[in-house]
Amino acid sequence: MAQDAGRPAPAPGVPDPGTPDTPAAGPGEGRSRRTVLVAIGALLLGMLLAALDQTIVSTALPTIVSDLGGLDHLSWVVTAYLLASTAATPLWGKLGDQYGRKRLFQAAIVIFLLGSALCGLAQDMGQLIAFRGLQGLGGGGLIVLSMAIVGDIVPPRERGRYQGLFGAVFSATSVLGPLLGGVFVDRLSWRWVFYINLPVGIVALLVIASVLHIPVSRTPHRIDYLGTFLIAAVAAALVLMASLGGVTYGWGSWQIVGLAVLGAVLLVAFVRVERRAAEPVLPLKLFRSRTFTLCAVIGFIVGFAMFGSMVYLPTFLQVVQGVSPTMSGVHMLPMVLGMLFTSTLSGHLVSRTGRYKVFPILGTAVTAVGLLLLHQLRESSGVVEMSAYFFVFGGGLGLVIQVLVLIVQNSVSYQDLGVVTSGATFFRSIGASFGVSVFGTIFVNNLRPHIADALAGRRLPPGITPEGLAADPRTIGRLPPGPRAGVLHAFAVSITDVFLYAVPVVLVAFVLAWYLREEPLRGSVTAPEGSEILASNPVERSSHDECVRALSLLGSREGRRQIYEDITQRAGLDLKPAASWMLLRIAHKGSVQPALLAERTPVPLRAITEAARQVEERGLGVRYGLGLTLTADGREAVARLYRAREASLAELLGDWWSPERPRDLIELVDELSQEMCGSDAEQPRAPRPPRDTGPAPHAP
Known part of the structure; x- marks a missing residue:
């Protein structure tokens, strides 16, 4: 009893609470x-x-x-x-x-x-x-x-x-x-x-x-400056080749052939550098994984189609349809909303069912259908028709783009979690660069001959030439009705043909999606947020950062009440969740005053009073003045609750929580468990009492 009279000793496995009402400092504390x-x-x-x-x-x-x-x-x-x-x-x-x-x-x-x-x-x-x-x-x-x-x-x-x-x-x-x-x-x-x-x-x-x-x-790093320069140079050389070929220079010209050779040489140099780099910008070991390689190629194609289309659809709307820039933005909304809707839906369904292979297959198929529909657009297409086509195309992209990151994360060990995430999104970013460039090359190569055909034998107003019309679409308004309709049709066909050329590329991704292996989904693999889906930049987070994001997200989804119900049951304690919360809070703060707790937290006074009574009746806490402190039995109950929370987090990590688990993962689980113990942010929320008279709600 002598020890109970002073500040209680921390329970095994529970951090020393320090002085009463002074939580341990951590990130964001202070x-x-x-x-x-x-x-x-x-x-x-x-x-x-x-x-x-x-x-x-x-x-x-x-x-x-x-x-x-x-x-x-x-x-x-x-x-x-x-x-x-x-x-x-x-x-x-x-x-x-x-x-x-x-x-x-x-x-x-x-x-x-x-x-x-x-x-x-x-x-x-x-x-x-x-x-x-x-x-x-x-x-x-x-x-x-x-x-x-x-x-x-x-x-x-x-x-x-x-x-x-x-x-x-x-x-x-x-x-x-x-x-x-x-x-x-x-x-x-x-x-x-x-x-x-x-x-x-x-x-x-x-x-x-x-x-x-x-x-x-x-944190010291051996930064791979040379590898970064080389991969950027490879991408730039190949994108330049794709954008200048057939437009500025012929495909057989020395400039285009030189760019192709330069890109190949730089790629070989990049591979050699990455093999020796201490911290390579793109570790080559990733390509030993069939799942990563397939997802990288599919992601490249998705980025190719997504960003290429988003650049040229406004051109179609403004030049061919004649809508204002503001209204072209409005017309683009169905595509973006379709992408957001299906990406959210697919992430939710994967989390619930644990099945993911169907989404890349379905997504690439719907994207190909969407591209075929976009190819049907003409200057006479109505708003409803265009909106439907845009929504289908965006919906297809959303089905696949969300799940690709999740698939690669689920296929690797914890040590490679961060690098596969950045690697998968890196290829989508490079695909976006190629898509915009290749779409532009196809568009420009088609536009000039189509305009020339449309104006063949027609008399044009002074100062207007086919080349000028291709360079400045605003001059179309100065044409007589007949030539103007022909030029608008030339623009329409040139832009919509781009989508047709993209269909075989997306079908390659459709075929590759069938070869993805469906493996049991780890509990800690969560659907990525919008910054990972919609950003053109690759995601750059370490394995630790990615795991923090996932566990934090899962913790917030669990709900505070559910957390305490779960750990109380796991610990084998016959307590109400609010009593478990109070025990952990006492361990964290040293002692608590139930009356002050009711003032400072959203938990109703009746729930706190019943929790305090249960703690005292079970001999888990004892009053000294107005405050409650833990007894030896209380400290043992806290240790069991703490271990139960650790076990619930470890269960989410699945095979990442192996005997060889790295120290930073152990520290993360320990830190998250400590933060749950009595933290203000982890209070169980009890329902508010109804306005009319009647019995108070049951304590949480």
Whole structure:
């Protein structure tokens, strides 16, 4: 009894609670909730900038090329951004680990804002393409570092909830981006598509500088600079070959052949470098896994079809259909909504059933059907018809894009979890670059002969030539009705033929999807959030970070009441969940006063009173003054509850929780178990009493 009179000793396996009412510090502790929320808001602004810039440009592109000229190189306005951000993403992640993420995040904002300002000032297509590359370098840092900083300021138990906000930003920008781009073009100028980033970015920069204070814990890396340069150079050479071939230079010209040879040589050099690199940007061992290789190819094709279509559909709507940039953004919504709807649905069904192979098969098939429907679009197509076609195409993409990341995560050991996630999304990003470029080449190669055929033998107004019409679609309005209809048809056929050429490519993915192995789904493998689905950048998270995200998300889905019901049953204790919660809280705080607990938590007083009475009646706690402290039996009950929570988390991890499990995984499970023990964020929620008189609700 002497020991019970003082501060109780911690139960075996339970952290020392320290002084009463002083929880142990952890990530995010020591900061006020308001400070954390303000910092998260600034990070969301940074993420918003990068996410918005992936979609806001699409509806402005027809106006941009009309103003600056160079329809031949329209695709590079998008491709330059995609390639730069894809190549920079792994570098930003490792440099942030090594030199501190706050400074790197501020640098990424500055680079992005500089690129945005220069894009707005661009006087020709060459300048715009170069400045878009600079913007992409900063955009890659904004995405990867904002997600990483969340891990620095938010404890693991809450990380999934906050990272879900970043996914929501991507989902929102995918809907609003095309619409906002159209509004700026109609109301202001296409240059405001880029200028709008400046005030938002400056606010984010100032808030980050004044509010964000994170410990500088430097993790040394042997950064694979050469590998990063080589993979970016390989992609650039091949994309240049695809975009210039048959447009600027003939396919047999020395320039195109030279680019093909250069790409092959650089690829060989990349493979040699990656074999020797200590931390390769793309570990070659991944390709020993058939599942990863198949998913990488399917992801490449999905990125190819998705981003290529999103760039050229607004051109069809504005040039052929004659809708305003704003309305072209509205017309694009069914495609984005279809993608979001089916990606959410497929993720939910996979989580419930544990079966996933059907979705890549079904998704690639529906995507191919969607492309065939898009090929049927003509200048006379109505809004309902177009919306239906867009929805089908987006729905097909959503069915497959969500599940690919989940499949590769389910197929590897814990040590490779982070690298397969980034590898799978990397190939989708490279596919996006190729898709935009190849679609552009097909479009331009088809457009010129179709316009020439449409205008053959016709008299044109002074100053209008077939070449001028191909370079500046705005001049179509100056044509007489007959030639104008012919040119519009030429644009319609040239754009919609692009979708037909993409069908065989998607059918390759359909065939490959049948060869995927369906393995039992680990409990900890969760559907990725929007930032992993919709981002053009590869995801860059370690195995530990990915596991934190999954377990945090699963913990929030369980519900606080369910957690306490589960661990009480697992521990073999005949207690109400609220009594278990109170025991853990006493262990965490040292002692608690039930009356104060009722004031400071949303749990009703009656539930707390009954829980306190049960704790005392079972001899698990004893009162000293107004407070309750644990007895020896209480400390043993707490240890059993703590071990039960560990066991429930380990069960979710499946075979990742093997005898050879790494230390950081053990520490993660231990940390999550500790945070559950009496944490304010893990209070069981009891239903509020009804307004009318009657019995109080049963205690949780």
